[in-house]
Amino acid sequence: MNFQSKNFLKEYDFDKEELETLIDFAEHLKTKEKHGIPQRFMSGKHIALIFEKQSTRTRSAFTVAAGKLGASVEYLNKNDIQLGAKESVEDTAKVLGSMFDGIAFRGFEQDTVEALGKHSGIPVWNALTNEWHPTQMLADFLTIKEHLGTYHGKTVTFVGDGRNNVAHSLLVTGAILGVNIHIVAPDSLQPELSVQKLAKELQELSGSKSLITSNVEAGIIGSDVIYTDVWCSMGEEDQLDERYKMLNAYQVNQDMIDMTGKPDTIFLHCLPAIHNTETDIGKLVYDKFGESGFEVTDEVFRAGYSKVFEQAENRMHTIKALIAVTCGEVY
Numbered sequence: 001m002n003f004q005s006k007n008f009l010k011e012y013d014f015d016k017e018e019l020e021t022l023i024d025f026a027e028h029l030k031t032k033e034k035h036g037i038p039q040r041f042m043s044g045k046h047i048a049l050i051f052e053k054q055s056t057r058t059r060s061a062f063t064v065a066a067g068k069l070g071a072s073v074e075y076l077n078k079n080d081i082q083l084g085a086k087e088s089v090e091d092t093a094k095v096l097g098s099m100f101d102g103i104a105f106r107g108f109e110q111d112t113v114e115a116l117g118k119h120s121g122i123p124v125w126n127a128l129t130n131e132w133h134p135t136q137m138l139a140d141f142l143t144i145k146e147h148l149g150t151y152h153g154k155t156v157t158f159v160g161d162g163r164n165n166v167a168h169s170l171l172v173t174g175a176i177l178g179v180n181i182h183i184v185a186p187d188s189l190q191p192e193l194s195v196q197k198l199a200k201e202l203q204e205l206s207g208s209k210s211l212i213t214s215n216v217e218a219g220i221i222g223s224d225v226i227y228t229d230v231w232c233s234m235g236e237e238d239q240l241d242e243r244y245k246m247l248n249a250y251q252v253n254q255d256m257i258d259m260t261g262k263p264d265t266i267f268l269h270c271l272p273a274i275h276n277t278e279t280d281i282g283k284l285v286y287d288k289f290g291e292s293g294f295e296v297t298d299e300v301f302r303a304g305y306s307k308v309f310e311q312a313e314n315r316m317h318t319i320k321a322l323i324a325v326t327c328g329e330v331y
């Protein structure tokens with residue numbers, strides 16, 4: 001298996017064996033790190049982080065992972081560079097490719113990260129676009145493996161905005177890995193048909209199944225993992241009222257967890273989450289809709305079976321594995 005110089009622009013850039021190898025390698029690196037064993041696979045390398053959207057976890061994960069691997073990081077936000085405004089993505093890619101050893105991109109259009117991948121000549125990693133969030137998936141399936149022993153054959157149920165980047169990525173990654181994915185969402189927020197079609201094709205190889213339904217009970221019963229995300233993704237904040245009307249019946253609460261009928265179901269959320277009034281957006285949502293405006297109750301978010309902070313930590317371990325194998329000297 002040769003990861004060297006490969007891009008990770010969407011989940012299906014990697015096949016089942018490659019994704020599994022990455023998740024297992026991240027687990028291995030995590031264990032080594034907990035024992036204080038240095039991992040300088042990227043000594044002397046330099047990576048660029050181009051971020052058009054905000055980030056806590058992904059930016060920090062790339063920065064810390066690269067630092068632990070011995071690489072330097074340059075953070076370029078959209079006001080620092082002229083990407084697409086005064087300099088084309090192609091030209092920017094060629095310039096950065098001549099200086100750096102890898103590029104992480106977070107932004108709006110998938111086409112931008114694809115163009116960076118095409119023209120830079122160095123590995124490019126999608127740190128989230130409107131369409132996909134592939135690095136998130138590595139952390140999610142590692143977290144499931146850690147808590148349930150395996151992800152193979154498990155049922156992971158995403159509840160909420162089934163048309164967003166995380167839901168799309170989950171549906172496709174589960175189809176590659178052989179994990180059953182349920183998407184529980186109102187008809188108007190179910191995954192794009194092209195993504196459903198892609199997932200079906202991939203499921204024929206892996207043998208897993210998906211269920212896309214607006215019926216909460218049908219989607220939740222038997223779930224090993226309940227996963228949700230914000231109802232308005234970055235850039236959609238003006239749709240708050242409309243989304244509340246569509247999604248308030250899809251809040252993850254204790255009744256929903258009990259409905260799984262499983263004693264060991266875990267809760268995941270990619271974060272950031274709206275679950276109380278400790279944030280400006282949480283206060284705004286509460287003032288408009290009360291607690292039913294939160295995508296998950298504070299009770300579930302803070303429960304013992306909620307693994308959201310382990311999941312967040314795993315962003316760093318899995319991104320470390322990804323950048324080490326594609327850009328470092330591992331194999």
Ligand code: CP
Pocket residue numbers: 054055056057058059128136270271272
């Ligand atoms: N989950 C995630 O991508 O978080 P950030 O937006 O903070 O990077």
Ligand code: NVA
Pocket residue numbers: 128164165166229230232233234270271272
């Ligand atoms: N769907 C969310 C994910 C954030 C990590 C967004 O795009 O804002």
